[in-house]
Amino acid sequence: MANDEVVLKQYLSKYKHRDYTAREVISLIQIHRSLVYRLEAFVFNNGTRKDLLNLEGTIPVNYKGAFYNIPVCIWLMDTHPQNAPLCFVKPTPDMTIKTSKWVDSNGKIYLPYLHEWSPSGSTLQRLVQKMIAAFGELPPVYAKPRNQPQIPYPFDPFMPHPSGYPYPQVSPQPGYSTATPYPTTSNPLPYPNFGTPYPGPVSTNNLVGTPYPAANPYPPTTNFGVVTEMAGGTITEEHIKASLLSAVTDKLRRKLNEQSQQSQAELETLRRTQQELCEGKSRLEDIFTRLQREKAALEKNLSTLQEKEKELEAAVERLAEQDGIEADEAVVTTAPLYSQLLNAFAEEATLEDAIYYMGEALRKEVIDLDTFLKQVRTLARRQFTLRALMHKCRQKAQLAC
Incomplete structure (x- = not known):
């Protein structure tokens, strides 16, 4: 095998x-x-x-x-x-x-x-x-x-x-x-x-x-050309003509059957082609419909972006006309809890900067080590308190901790 x-x-x-x-x-x-x-x-x-x-x-x-x-x-x-x-x-x-x-x-x-x-x-x-x-x-x-x-x-x-x-x-x-x-x-x-x-x-x-x-x-x-006497019968010219006619008829019938089968096969091929074309037409119509929907959505998003762009340009113009902006006025919270969280975060950031600059002062020998340790201990204790406060504020506000 x-x-x-x-x-x-x-x-x-x-x-x-x-x-x-x-x-x-x-x-x-x-x-x-x-x-x-x-x-x-x-x-x-x-x-x-x-x-x-x-x-x-x-x-x-x-x-x-x-x-x-x-x-x-x-x-x-x-x-x-x-x-x-x-x-x-x-x-x-x-x-x-x-x-x-x-x-x-x-x-x-x-x-x-x-x-x-x-x-x-x-x-x-x-x-x-x-x-x-x-x-x-x-x-x-x-x-x-x-x-x-x-x-x-x-x-x-x-x-x-x-x-x-x-x-x-x-x-x-x-x-x-x-x-x-x-x-x-x-x-x-x-x-x-x-x-x-x-x-x-x-x-x-x-x-x-x-x-x-x-x-x-x-x-x-x-012999086919003459009448022959045989035990089973006699072959005549009429028999020969009938036989030839029958042979030609069979030949034509076979050719017609072959042509008919060929035509049926071609017709079946055309039918399959028609079915494939109809299926392709349906797929193209679905794609065209989806493209139209996407085009409408893109036009809507483009219109929204244009409106937002106009709003930003108007805000830039207003800001350009003002002399200066107060930081406290620029940032406004929507609730007291958020204001407390913002103030704690700002103070903690200042303490972080203060500890950094204390380290720089010690490195440059502007202050001595005892003063550095005393001040850093005080700032770190306050920083820990602020971080604990921010954690509680985030939990209460249901924000990520």
């Missing part, structure tokens, strides 16, 4: 969410041990190539009470899980794709789970479970007739495909489409109408085993 994690992180070095993708792959291969991961080049529609992680192997499908191994490959985008994986059915040379609403003629898998892929809620394990459930209803492959020559699987240039994909592009025969090969059956419909081919049992120990029917439901043909 530790070795797998180290190798995966080396493979996923260019992935945007390397650790998350590695954890998902390890969790998946622990459950489906037939899946093998490798780093391979993937060629997109526009011809660009990218090295992407490919999970290839078989998944067990329960069809009519028996389990069969269906070969699939899952390509993880380098933005995983932001974008859904690309999933394909990869039949062996003795198999043929059975197109259905889940799988097209190129083997590409279409599931609602892929169309509704969510980066936060979708997982690879859940995707494989959806594949198993869908293929249990409609198997995506069936066996080719044993006496029929191996025909390369059709290659659609409009579909993305991995580099080294085992089905090369083939040159069309005159008068036939490259997108859908002419079916080897006498039925005018593109697929036989005498029962759905289903796979015969295979060993679940075979990791690359693939379900296919024990009997061949498709009679082989060797």
